[in-house]
Every structure is written in structure tokens, then in C-alpha cells.
Amino acid sequence: MALQTGLYYPYVHLRDETWAKAAALYWRHLARVVPAGFPVQDRGVVRELNQASGFIVDSDPRQVIEAVAPAFVTAVRDNAEALRARSAVQGRRFTSRWHSNPAPNWRTRNLTGLYPEEVPPALEAALEEAGLSYRDHRQRVWHHQEWVVVDPSLAWAYKCAVTQELARRTAFTPVTDQLDAYTATGDWTAEHIADTLLGRAAPSIGHETTQSRLAMMAVRCVLPADLRHVPVEKIVRLRTQYADEFVAFDTAVKAATAEVVGATQEVTDRAAFELHLQGAFDCHLAQPLESLRKAMNGLKLNTILTTLTIKPEVSVPGAGLAWLLGGTATAVGTGLAFTVLATRQATARERDTLVASSPAGYLLRVEKELKPATMLKRAGRQSHALREWASEWAVHESLSGFAVA
Known part of the structure; x- marks a missing residue:
């Protein structure tokens, strides 16, 4: 990737x-x-x-916050009164959790906290002076935690x-x-x-x-x-x-x-x-x-079992079939099996090439890999595998009484 x-x-x-x-x-x-x-x-x-x-x-945002904080300091100091009327912290509840879409009524909105290490001293001083923040100390089970408590809309803008x-x-x-x-x-x-x-x-x-x-x-x-x-x-x-x-x-x-x-x-x-x-x-x-x-659904697996027609030939005795085909029945059956395997491998390569060259190939991989198989599909795959095995075995067993046309 x-x-x-x-x-x-x-x-x-x-x-x-x-x-x-x-x-x-x-x-x-x-x-x-x-x-x-x-x-x-x-x-x-x-x-x-x-x-x-x-x-x-x-x-670590240390260098970044030093670059961002001055603009916030200026905005707070130049608009302190208007901001205090809209986002003052006095008398409001602090939860230490905040959301990016604060409730419309700021007076009923819970306050949230910024981690002290991400608020430079100059910015924290400007916020406190404007009545827009205070320090909160809380003892957790595993550690002591401090927060710079502010209105959620201010935390949201600062984080962004x-x-x-x-x-x-x-x-x-x-x-x-x-x-x-x-x-x-x-x-x-x-x-x-x-x-x-x-x-x-x-x-x-x-x-x-x-x-x-x-x-x-x-x-x-x-x-x-x-x-x-x-x-x-x-x-x-x-x-x-x-x-x-x-x-x-x-x-x-x-x-x-x-x-x-x-x-x-x-x-x-x-x-x-x-x-x-x-x-x-x-x-x-x-x-x-x-x-x-659609292309994948239309890609058919053409094995030797589907491209060749196998039919009875009563006029040709089973004992003579090996001579007619130039080898034993077992050898012919083995050849058919290898041809089936080679055809499947070729089709798999064609399928992989098609997926790899498409801009949506990765998406199809994700879809196929993560889609949970239903019990019916799992049973279907097992049944299909058994049918294929039985079909190939039948080729070996009955080839002496059939001819390939």
C-alpha cells in the first residue's frame, strides 16, 4: 500500500x-x-x-500550538466582552467530555477540558482574564488529572x-x-x-x-x-x-x-x-x-469437463480404448485432471489480473474478504467440492467404457 x-x-x-x-x-x-x-x-x-x-x-503538538495560539490570544482579547456574553464558564458544569456540535443554548451546555500541555501560558492567561476558562483538578483512580476548562465551541475551534x-x-x-x-x-x-x-x-x-x-x-x-x-x-x-x-x-x-x-x-x-x-x-x-x-460474474470457468463432450461408444470395447487414445485409461484420466487444474489456474490468473487492473479491485477484495459466509453458502461450497471430486473420480473409473468426442 x-x-x-x-x-x-x-x-x-x-x-x-x-x-x-x-x-x-x-x-x-x-x-x-x-x-x-x-x-x-x-x-x-x-x-x-x-x-x-x-x-x-x-x-506531539508542541511546536504547532506555539504557532496557532497567538491568533487565538488576539481573537480573545479583541472580542473579550462579546465572547464572555456567549461562552463564559462561570456557574456551568464541567464533564471533561465534549462534542464537536455543541447544543444551541450555551447556558445549558456542559463545559469541557483541554489538556494543559496543549494550551500555552499566554493563551490560558487570556482565556482566564476574559472569563472563558479556569483550571480544574480531578483525582482519578489511576492518576491525578488537570484540565483547562472551556466552552465546547472554543475547544472545538482550537482543536481544529x-x-x-x-x-x-x-x-x-x-x-x-x-x-x-x-x-x-x-x-x-x-x-x-x-x-x-x-x-x-x-x-x-x-x-x-x-x-x-x-x-x-x-x-x-x-x-x-x-x-x-x-x-x-x-x-x-x-x-x-x-x-x-x-x-x-x-x-x-x-x-x-x-x-x-x-x-x-x-x-x-x-x-x-x-x-x-x-x-x-x-x-x-x-x-x-x-x-x-459484472465482469467477474461473466468470467466462466471453462474446464475440460465442460468443453469436451463425453459419450458412450458401445462399438469400442473398453480394453481397446487405451490403444485408441494412445495410453491407458488411467493415464487419460490423469491428463484430464491436469487439464482441468491448468484451466482453473489460468482462469484464476485472468481473474486476478482483472481485479488488479481495476480502480475498484481493492474494494471488491474488501467486499469478498469481509463478507461473512452464510451456512447455506458454506454448505453449497462443500457440496460443490464433493461434486467436483466425484466427477473427476468418475472420469477415471468409467473411461474404459467411454470415448471422448
């Missing part, structure tokens, strides 16, 4: 283990912002993915700005499982920060996240509904086993991304942007996938 890295935001811990499995099928690595000393406690699936294939990469700057410096692609956060892109100047915090900014349509959205749309369209029950081992195998197919798929994703970004540079209407996104997805990924499915 191509060495490409997604940059997860706005949290440290991945919220959805099913989404993590889907992300692992496209992103070779998934970076995330982890301040120094942050107590990382990943869930089972994320831990397994990381241990098996080095999926997660932790990025840090992510955007880190993406610029690393060439990582921002990706998130929080749909509202896709709008949190753009140039985080002091003016844009103030407009965002005061509800004056028009939502970004998300040019910066086009690639990650297209990729995840494509991967998720072929995943089984019960992906959470799919073993991590299968995800890891897909990540490493089908390099050729993935390269073709990744090329198609990038072509679709370039098409959307090129066509929507001046687009400011989000609904229109979504139509462009869907159109590129259909053209570059969904339609090739459907065409590949």
Missing part, C-alpha cells in the same frame, strides 16, 4: 471502533494529536490494529485549528469520524477565529477533507453491516496482502479528489459541493466497482 497518513481529529481517542476498522482499510497510518504526558487509553480494536500493523502514530496547522506541516490528510468537524477547516486567522466563536462564520464546505471523505465513502460502501464482529486479523491481512489493487484504488481516489477540488474552487454552497462529491464518487469508484462485479 502507499505510505499515506490520515490525521485524526478532534479527539485523541478514536470514538468508534467500527470506524477505526474502516479507516485502517484505507490509511496506512493514522496520526493523532497527543500532548506530552496525555494518558492514552485506547480501546481493544485500536490497540490490536496498532500492535499488529503500527496503525496509530502519535504526534491545531489539526489544520499540523496537517500543513506534515502533509497528513485530516480525517474524522465526527461529521460536523468536517466544516472546521479553513485559514484560522484571528478574524476567522472570532467569527467562528461568535457564530458569524459561514461553514466551510471542506475542500481540505475531500480525499478522506471520498476514500471513506468508497470503503464503507463495501463493508458488511456487522463490521464490528469482523476480526482485526482480517483487516490487517487486507492492509498488507493486496498492494497492487490498493495502488489502483488510491490512484482513483486521488483522481476523483483532484476533479472535485478543481471544479469547486469557487463553490460556496455546501449542497452544491456535496453533489460534486457524489458525482466524482460515482464516476471514479462506484461505477467501476459495478462494472468489475
Whole structure:
């Protein structure tokens, strides 16, 4: 697979283990912002993915926050009164959890926390002076935890700005499982920060996240509904086993991304942007996938047993058949078996070539590998294998009384 890295935001811990499995099928690595000393406690699936294939990469935001914080300091100091009227922390409950889409009524919204190591002293001082933050000390079972307590909308904007700057410096692609956060892109100047915090900014349509959205749309369209029950081992195998197919798929994703970004540079209407996104997805990924499915279904396995007609020849005694065909009946039967095997192998190579050359080949691999086999299908495969074995055995046993025409 191509060495490409997604940059997860706005949290440290991945919220959805099913989404993590889907992300692992496209992103070779998934970076995330982890301040120094942050107590990382990943869930089972994320831990397994990381241990098996080095999926997660932790990025220290120290240099990035030093670059982002001054614009926030300016925005807070220049708009302190308006921000205090909208996002003051006094008298509000702190939960240490926050969401990227805060409730409309700020007075009933629970406060959230930023980790102290990701808030430079100058920014924390400006926030406290404006009545927009305070320090909270909490004793957990395993450690003592401190938070810089703020309104969720401020934490959301700050996290997104840090992510955007880190993406610029690393060439990582921002990706998130929080749909509202896709709008949190753009140039985080002091003016844009103030407009965002005061509800004056028009939502970004998300040019910066086009690639990650297209990729995840494509991967998720072929995943089984019960992906959470799919073993991590299968995800890891897909990540490493089908390099050729993935390269073709990744090329198609990038072509679709370039098409959307090129066509929507001046687009400011989000609904229109979504139509462009869907159109590129259909053209570059969904339609090739459907065409590949049809091609695979139409690829027939022409073995010697289906291309040759076997019929009784009563005028030819069984004892003379070996002489007529130039060898013993057993030798002829063995030859037929080898021909069947060779034909199957040739068809398998043709099938693999077809999949590897298609931009949707990797998606078809994912679909086939992760689709759970029903009991009926498993029984069908066993029955088919038995029929084939019986058919080949019958060729050996009865060839002395038949001729091949």
C-alpha cells in the first residue's frame, strides 16, 4: 500500500471502533494529536490494529500550538466582552467530555477540558482574564488529572485549528469520524477565529477533507453491516496482502479528489459541493466497482469437463480404448485432471489480473474478504467440492467404457 497518513481529529481517542476498522482499510497510518504526558487509553480494536500493523502514530503538538495560539490570544482579547456574553464558564458544569456540535443554548451546555500541555501560558492567561476558562483538578483512580476548562465551541475551534496547522506541516490528510468537524477547516486567522466563536462564520464546505471523505465513502460502501464482529486479523491481512489493487484504488481516489477540488474552487454552497462529491464518487469508484462485479460474474470457468463432450461408444470395447487414445485409461484420466487444474489456474490468473487492473479491485477484495459466509453458502461450497471430486473420480473409473468426442 502507499505510505499515506490520515490525521485524526478532534479527539485523541478514536470514538468508534467500527470506524477505526474502516479507516485502517484505507490509511496506512493514522496520526493523532497527543500532548506530552496525555494518558492514552485506547480501546481493544485500536490497540490490536496498532500492535499488529503500527496503525496509530502519535504526534506531539508542541511546536504547532506555539504557532496557532497567538491568533487565538488576539481573537480573545479583541472580542473579550462579546465572547464572555456567549461562552463564559462561570456557574456551568464541567464533564471533561465534549462534542464537536455543541447544543444551541450555551447556558445549558456542559463545559469541557483541554489538556494543559496543549494550551500555552499566554493563551490560558487570556482565556482566564476574559472569563472563558479556569483550571480544574480531578483525582482519578489511576492518576491525578488537570484540565483547562472551556466552552465546547472554543475547544472545538482550537482543536481544529491545531489539526489544520499540523496537517500543513506534515502533509497528513485530516480525517474524522465526527461529521460536523468536517466544516472546521479553513485559514484560522484571528478574524476567522472570532467569527467562528461568535457564530458569524459561514461553514466551510471542506475542500481540505475531500480525499478522506471520498476514500471513506468508497470503503464503507463495501463493508458488511456487522463490521464490528469482523476480526482485526482480517483487516490487517487486507492492509498488507493486496498492494497492487490498493495502488489502483488510491490512484482513483486521488483522481476523483483532484476533479472535485478543481471544479469547486469557487463553490460556496455546501449542497452544491456535496453533489460534486457524489458525482466524482460515482464516476471514479462506484461505477467501476459495478462494472468489475459484472465482469467477474461473466468470467466462466471453462474446464475440460465442460468443453469436451463425453459419450458412450458401445462399438469400442473398453480394453481397446487405451490403444485408441494412445495410453491407458488411467493415464487419460490423469491428463484430464491436469487439464482441468491448468484451466482453473489460468482462469484464476485472468481473474486476478482483472481485479488488479481495476480502480475498484481493492474494494471488491474488501467486499469478498469481509463478507461473512452464510451456512447455506458454506454448505453449497462443500457440496460443490464433493461434486467436483466425484466427477473427476468418475472420469477415471468409467473411461474404459467411454470415448471422448
